[in-house]
Amino acid sequence: MRRFFVLAAALLATFAMPASARAQTREVTGKVTVAGSGNPLQDAIVGTVGAVGGARTNERGEFRLRVPSGDVTVQVRAIGYKRQTVRVSGSQTTADFALEKDVLQIEGVTITGAATTIEKKNAATAVASVNSEELARVPAPALESALQGKVVGASINMNNGAPGGGGQVQIRGASSLIANSQPLFVVDGVIISNATRSNRMAVVTGSLNAGEENGTNRLADVNPNDIENIEVLKGAAASAIYGSQATNGVVVITTKRGSATAPRFNFTQRVGTFQAQRLLGSRQFQSLDQLTALGLGAEATAAATAACNPKCPYFDYQKQLYGQVDPSFESVISLTGGVNSTRYFFSGMDKQEAGVINNTGARRQSLRANLDQAIGSKVTVSLGANLLRSFSQRGISNNDNALSSPIYSFGYTPAVVDLRQKDATGRFVLNPFPATLSTSNPFQTMETMLNNEDVYRQIFSSRINYAALSTGSNNVNFSLQAGADRFSSENYLYAPQELQFQRAGTVQGGQFPGTIIQGNGTNLFSNVTASGTWNNSTFSWLNATTSAGVQYESRSLNDYNVIGRGLGPAQKNAAGAANTTVSHNQQLILNQAFFAQEELLMFNERLYLSGAVRGERSSVNADREKIFYFPRVSGSYRFAAPIKGVTEVKLRAAYGESGNQPNFGERDLTFASYGLIGGLAGFGIPGTIGNTTVTPERLKEIEYGIDAGFLSDRIRLEATYYDRNIVDLLVRPTLAPSSGITTTTVNGGEMKATGVELGVTTVPVQTGNFQWTSRATWYQNKAEITSFPDGVKPFRDNTAARGFGNAYGQLFYTPGHTVSTIWGNALINGVQTTQTPLADANPRYVMSFSNDFNYKRFNVNMLIDYRRGGTLSNMTKNLFDEGGNSWDYDEKSPEDGVPLGEYRYNTWNGGRTTAMYLEDGSYTKIREINVSYDLPQSWWSVVPGARSGRMSLAARNLFIISGYNGFDPEVNNGGAYVVRFVDLAPFPPTRSFFFSVDLGF
Structure with missing residues (x-):
């Protein structure tokens, strides 16, 4: 409980302290590149460990970040790359980063609470994630x-x-x-x-x-x-x-x-078709005798006799009905x-x-x-x-x-x-x-x-x-x-x-x-x-x-x-x-x-x-x-x-431990409507209670x-x-x-x-x-x-x-x-x-x-x-x-x-x-x-x-x-x-x- 009291006290202290005390920050600048090629890495997130938010790199991979005075730990992360963490001293004003590609998706964060996350490499539970590229590369009905x-x-x-x-x-x-x-x-x-x-x-x-x-x-x-x-x-x-x-x-x-970049416009146009994956067809009758053996009524027998004259035709109903390809x-x-x-x-x-x-x-x-x-x-x-x-x-x-x-x-x-x-x-x-x-x-x-x-x-x-x-x-x-x-x-x-x-x-x-x-x-x-x-x-x-x-x-x-x-x-x-x-x-x-x-x-x-x-x-x-x-x-x-x-x-x-709520109404004692009784709405016992x-x-x-x-x-x-x-x-x-x-x-x-x-x-x-x-x-x-x-x-x-x-x-x-x-x-x-x-x-x-x-x-x-x-x-x-x-x-x-x-x-x-x-x-x-x-x-x-x-x-x-x-x-x-x-x-x-x-x- 002590930490919760301190948490509340910190908020009060924030408003009570003078503005100058809260503004003791400095600026760190730098550049983020791709390891090996040296190409600038755009839209990487640069921030101090534990803080919410941060700066994002521009098209040239550059960033400007406000950090607290004194020594800080600065971390850079970008989708598809391994994150990098560097300790920046209080006298240091620049820091550059080179991120390696994360081919096996080792990096990333996983949710641990309503307001917290942890790096995937430290997660204590099985982590399953699917990124945007995996989701959208093949069109899906839903x-x-x-x-x-x-x-x-x-x-x-x-x-x-x-x-x-x-x-x-x-x-x-x-x-x-x-x-x-x-x-x-x-x-x-x-x-x-x-x-x-x-x-x-x-x-x-x-x-x-x-x-x-x-x-x-x-x-x-x-x-x-x-x-x-x-x-x-x-x-x-x-x-x-x-x-x-x-x-x-x-x-x-x-x-x-x-992202912190110039406006980027993307357009995708897809055209394709859906078709039945597997149709089964139906029995192909060889003679009228096979049909009449089914025990047909008079109307059906007449239709079968007219159709099988002398050979029974075959209409692939499933292909005819489900064969539309638009x-x-x-x-x-x-x-x-x-x-x-x-x-x-x-x-x-x-x-x-x-x-x-x-x-x-x-x-x-x-x-x-x-x-x-x-x-x-x-x-x-x-x-x-x-x-x-x-x-x-x-x-x-x-x-x-x-x-x-x-x-x-x-x-x-x-x-x-x-x-x-x-x-x-x-x-x-x-x-x-x-x-x-x-x-x-x-x-x-x-x-x-x-x-x-x-x-x-x-x-x-x-x-x-x-x-x-x-x-x-x-x-x-x-x-x-x-x-x-x-x-x-x-x-x-x-x-x-x-x-x-x-x-x-x-x-x-x-x-x-x-x-x-x-x-x-x-x-x-x-x-x-x-x-x-x-x-x-x-x-x-x-x-x-x-x-x-x-x-x-x-x-x-x-x-x-x-x-x-x-x-x-x-x-x-x-x-x-x-x-x-x-x-x-x-x-x-x-x-x-x-x-x-x-x-x-x-x-x-x-x-x-x-x-x-x-x-x-x-x-x-x-x-x-x-x-x-x-x-x-x-x-x-x-x-x-x-x-x-x-x-x-x-x-x-x-x-x-987690839970599963009862269905709606399973706690309620309700009555069923049973029309009018003496001009007034009547009710009775329902089948479910x-x-x-x-x-x-x-x-x-x-x-x-x-x-x-x-x-x-x-x-x-x-x-x-x-x-x-x-x-x-x-x-x-x-x-x-x-x-x-x-x-x-x-x-x-x-x-x-x-x-x-x-x-x-x-x-x-x-x-x-x-x-x-x-x-x-x-x-x-x-x-x-x-x-x-x-x-x-x-x-x-x-x-x-x-x-x-x-x-x-x-x-x-x-x-x-x-x-x-x-x-x-x-x-x-x-x-x-x-x-x-x-x-x-x-x-x-x-x-x-x-x-x-x-x-x-x-x-x-x-x-x-x-x-x-x-x-x-x-x-x-x-x-x-x-x-x-x-x-x-x-x-x-x-x-x-x-x-x-x-x-x-x-x-x-x-x-x-x-x-x-x-x-x-x-x-x-x-x-x-x-x-x-x-x-x-x-x-x-x-x-x-x-x-x-x-x-x-x-x-x-x-x-x-x-x-x-x-x-x-x-x-x-x-x-x-x-x-x-x-x-x-x-x-x-x-x-x-x-x-x-x-x-x-």
Whole structure:
């Protein structure tokens, strides 16, 4: 506590002392160059150790820095270079620096607190970062896809191949069963929303829940071209600074800022295409007998007879529907510059992504302004504003119960009739092959139906730093940071009555043919953080940093939908529909926290020790006033050149606790509306009841690691082992049906998770003209449920993303088994069993390989992802087998005279043998490849004012090798976030090819 009193006293003393006493500074000038070449290094940051801010070098590499009188330690750092630190005596007025290139990205800083950082070389936890070049060199539909394969320990799956992106990020495996499993996302200090708004597509398709509606989570709005760096806080010791929202990790995004240079204008133009990566086709019927053997009705038999006369034609429905290849465009501009006191960065983006199906696509637009202003020598102000618009048309896909989803419908439609045909009135022909549920003509559906989402978003950030005290050995700084993230999402879904599956009498049309849904959701996140830091370096062997602060955060949601059923001809609004319903959802969450931290860097920066605690209360907890504490401690020690050939070895260990808040409303006792009683609004008991004792889940994690450099840092090794114990796990108890209540949430479960993360980066070749940098990563994890509290039996959460029952394989959360165990039915020794553990959806391990080749002006970059193991439920193949239409239906089977598709379906036997449709999900995928050429001056000088130029060719998801008999083993039905193993009628994944031109002015 003494240090906190001193911190406050220092602030008071700052205002009390005369101005002359506070102004005892002097000026140091110098130049920063690149080691070896002597070329000036622009935009390097020069500052005294422990102080906030500093000076930046100009185009000539020169700087002017105000420093305290007396001896000081001056440090220079620049992106892509190794930092350099020099002791400058009180009589010295000049200092020059020569920085070496940081090929293996050894340098850099990592976040240790709300207001503090530490050099990466001293970090006591595993550090994962991705820079701007790695993010933007290959165009991506969304930020999540740009991160795939670049963060060891992070599983990133796109929801499907629909335009506009959207995916799920999971760090170090599953850490919850029913609570939030997404990491926290922070942009320039602002906590942003990654919500997915339900467009209520389930009303049209009859699917089980909103999880199957193919939505876009809002991280996809963020413009990757604006990002300077992304840091992923994976362990509890690193993420504990964010308290009860950090169990799933934290993704910290830092955007680009201005530089102290003359104005620099950059322009990038990209043009390319998206195309289906892997289509399966369907059965090619050889005779009418094969068709009639399917048990067709009279109408279908007549259509089949007319088509197969005498030979059955084949129409490749998937290629016809998903074969659209239209151009896509992306234009990016930026302007940066400034002087030491004022720096600015402006950017704009317009991105148009063409879908591979008619009537689908996406457009994303972004405007950003970042401004940094120094006010005198003590105050700096940083402001940021980002205006975004995302418009998408994602069509329809995934599971449904009306055969309205194209792949679902194709599973039951023999490909012998041209469904693209139209009659004399311009209407599509009807699909003559109805299944038991309903049927549709997917070509009619995709041309006529609308599924639009229009999002307007604003993200604002601000930070004020005040250097209250700056001497040779003491630096006291105060910071106030505030920001907000607001978006409004408008959804419009239109399924007119002429659609085959919407007609009167069909499953979805019923008495009210035609459906329209209009919805709007407004989401607002805001947070304010006030903090102070005191850095003391009185002793040459010790550098101590104390920090403390408070934080306030609010999250609000206002969401409504108007659903109209029973539409008139050409009616495109809900007003006047025969049947209208309205839904409305409002949420408000308030969080308050305080934190304190101590960091010690000792013995020539060899030993690093840190300890911190965060106290937090939240309105989603049962006791809104109770403060929950989340501590952490960590340490590292660096051994310099312990043996020949070893540059350095760092041992590190950390322990931390973080939390996971209950879902909104799980604490509340609410009542359901039950119409009017005696003219007054009535209410009753809902199916779900709140728990007045619910608390956050708590993750307790210990992490060990070693980082080492070999052969003058030509080889770098990173190895981490972690052991996690999740207590107070939120679970669903079994309730008595007689109570009328079906669902509640309680704490008390426990889960254990372990994992290993490895990374090796090497520079195999480095000459004057050629450099080859290679990196390989490997990780595995396992999460097991260890116990449930009394009264809680094994349960299946009621979301389709976690499986469709024993017949197809499902997650059935059971103590003694992994979270990812797939349960189902099996015939064991002639005895029929149910709820039997059959396989595990979690992969055995995951690897990534990246290689960068640089030869003179040519650059080649390649990223390959490899996954070993992980079982998938191939329900898509089950659909096609049931409909007699699978692409390999007529191939040879183990049973003589029985085609393969029939054999599989018979063996599955209505779900009695679940394993028939469980498959290995291993794959090798060429994730990214980029070939670029830096244009010589004679090329780009023809453009007035140009100073640099580059051309590049890039591809994403270029090629896949897998034995999986489906579209893509990288499945994610319904946007699942705990475990991803269900493949059911997805929007086929896509690959992309782009040509880019970059010009600098």
